[in-house]
Amino acid sequence: EIVMTQSPATLSVSPGERATLSCRASQSVSSNLAWYQQKPGQAPRLLIYGASTRATGIPARFSGSGSGTEFTLTISSLQSEDFAVYYCQQYNNWPALTFGGGTKVEIK
Amino acid sequence: QVQLVESGGGVVQPGGSLRLSCAASGFTFSSYGMHWVRQAPGKGLEWVAFIRYDGSNKYYADSVKGRFTISRDNSKNTLYLQMNSLRAEDTAVYYCAKDPKAGGIPVGYFDYWGQGTLVTVSS
Numbered sequence: 001e002i003v004m005t006q007s008p009a010t011l012s013v014s015p016g017e018r019a020t021l022s023c024r025a026s027q028s029v030s031s032n033l034a035w036y037q038q039k040p041g042q043a044p045r046l047l048i049y050g051a052s053t054r055a056t057g058i059p060a061r062f063s064g065s066g067s068g069t070e071f072t073l074t075i076s077s078l079q080s081e082d083f084a085v086y087y088c089q090q091y092n093n094w095p096a097l098t099f100g101g102g103t104k105v106e107i108k
Numbered sequence: 109q110v111q112l113v114e115s116g117g118g119v120v121q122p123g124g125s126l127r128l129s130c131a132a133s134g135f136t137f138s139s140y141g142m143h144w145v146r147q148a149p150g151k152g153l154e155w156v157a158f159i160r161y162d163g164s165n166k167y168y169a170d171s172v173k174g175r176f177t178i179s180r181d182n183s184k185n186t187l188y189l190q191m192n193s194l195r196a197e198d199t200a201v202y203y204c205a206k207d208p209k210a211g212g213i214p215v216g217y218f219d220y221w222g223q224g225t226l227v228t229v230s231s
Binding site: 098102 | 203221222
């Protein structure tokens with residue numbers, strides 16, 4: 001099983017600031033990595049797939065980068081609606097799909 | 109627009125059974141593989157199972173293999189998860205989720221999710 005590790009567990013950021021979230025895989029997942037946003041009481045929403053491709057309707061302030069074992073999700077200027085929990089997920093090792101433990105982005 | 113609506117959750121005793129349903133609309137259900145993903149209260153996400161668009165192949169997480177069965181009825185645009193021999197650790201919100209690739213080999217990420225249904229295993 002590929003273990004996905006996200007850091008930090010909690011990120012405190014002021015509105016308008018940049019947020020940088022990290023995701024590390026225990027072995028290479030190539031670019032087969034997705035990011036999701038989850039708000040309290042809601043289902044996750046797909047943000048990024050293929051490590052860097054924004055899903056339909058996702059604002060340009062969200063960007064993904066990385067390949068292999070190191071990945072980053074950047075939110076360039078945090079809006080109030082961006083405070084949420086973010087999960088990375090690898091889909092390289094089919095069918096053993098695995099998620100990271102999540103990063104909570106909270107208001108500073 | 110794509111809609112996935114789960115139902116069938118509830119409280120069940122350890123060792124009991126439950127069947128979840130997921131009604132799909134807004135896309136050609138019979139062309140896409142479908143997944144179940146769960147989330148224990150206050151915890152992260154765990155992939156549970158996948159079924160190919162035509163039901164010909166099914167895959168399961170080790171944690172549920174032999175106890176859960178995924179199935180689909182393309183004539184009813186509905187996905188199912190039969191859960192047997194339930195344990196306390198199966199307590200979670202269960203989401204159905206769509207694979208983004210039509211037909212053939214699935215991609216393995218989730219482009220649309222339902223709102224989830226809560227399963228509580230407790231005596």
